[in-house]
Amino acid sequence: MHTPCNALVVPARLAHPVHIKAVELDTTTLQRVANGEVGVIAGRAWHVYLDSEANRMAAQNLRAEVLIRETGINVEETLHGTALFLGHGCSGEEADVPRHLIRLAEQLFDMPLAA
Template sequence: MNQLLNALVIPARLNHPVHIRPLQLDAASRQRVAAGEVAVLAGKDWRAYLSNESGRTFHNVRAEVLLREAGVDVESTIHGTVTFLGQAEPWEETDAPRHLIRLAEQLFDMPLAA
């Protein structure tokens, strides 16, 4: 499946801004964004794709905060860039949900949507 979706991207490095970006949805693009092996955390209507390789990547404090505020009990440290997409049906992805984008805007005090 190759389709273009708007993803909410939370980089681990604090000097890189949280942003919305079009993402060509395929396995290779998920791995490029997450910088390696991909793990998935899921909420009610979204999924977060993240790196499964903690040794090579930076701790992502912003993603941890967003995940906790979105209701996910984060049990381990989150590393690397985290990419959020929406979920319509089981394993059918959509654009990142507006409520998650608004939450990120509030938490990080930055406008993301045009």
């Protein structure tokens, strides 16, 4: 059984809000988020799961691109579909999304995400 983690969910469609969601991660869950093969982009204290196939049928995820770039990571490819941000835990385990990433998303997208 996997322990749920609080993830920052950044949907591709602008009509869907960026939000925090408790998720139990396993391969099936990640493939559902990515709509196929799962890719990872890693930062210092976080990583994001997304569609590695850059499925052109999925909407471009401009908000995820902006958030990743604002952390100092250069994204060379266009991102598509939902992005799921998490933190790095001990021994390579998943952890809650770091608070500083939540604050950055709140500032960038002008929306409160956490209580």
